[in-house]
């Protein structure tokens with residue numbers, strides 16, 4: 001019997017991929033849900049002759065794109081994207097979200113910001129009434145100590161993300177540390193997103209609260 005969460009992710013991914021039109025430049029997020037969208041895009045390229053170019057948000061996504069036959073481009077050649085498809089870890093009713101389980105949130109935010117429309121694909125387990133997950137924060141290694149102190153002053157509890165099958169800290173695709181910082185229930189996601197970004201040495205954080213107007217959320221298995 002198929003896993004209902006996996007089935008929901010696949011449904012969300014396929015529906016997002018079916019929104020893509022011929023000639024579009026498409027931001028490609030990172031994670032298991034967006035990979036279902038990419039698989040479907042690969043099928044459409046083969047069967048319908050769909051012509052698209054993708055901008056990948058991680059090394060893993062670039063490798064998947066190669067596997068699925070999705071041609072890639074860069075933000076240098078295409079600074080404006082028609083649409084970006086990505087997953088999320090928590091999404092609230094205002095379409096504010098927390099991302100970054102895969103430590104790709106810095107490039108994911110750049111790509112989502114460059115897109116005219118941001119399509120977020122989730123299963124219903126990601127829907128929450130209020131954001132409260134630890135916030136992934138990409139930090140310049142040189143600044144780790146001072147950033148951690150400032151995050152504590154903001155009321156957070158920063159924890160260095162540790163590697164799996166690798167001793168020591170996770171190093172992002174951009175060569176930086178990733179800190180997971182719990183703040184408890186987040187009353188003002190936009191305010192916290194901006195406050196974290198104001199700390200020198202912070203390169204980006206996983207709260208996405210500034211692009212809700214162009215965000216469409218697809219919850220797999222729900223119509």
Ligand SMILES: O=C(CO)[C@H](O)[C@H](O)COP(=O)(O)O
Nearest residue numbers: 031032033087100101102104
């Ligand atoms: O933000 C992310 C990676 O940095 C992912 O998009 C997010 O963690 C969702 O992943 P999944 O679709 O595998 O549940």
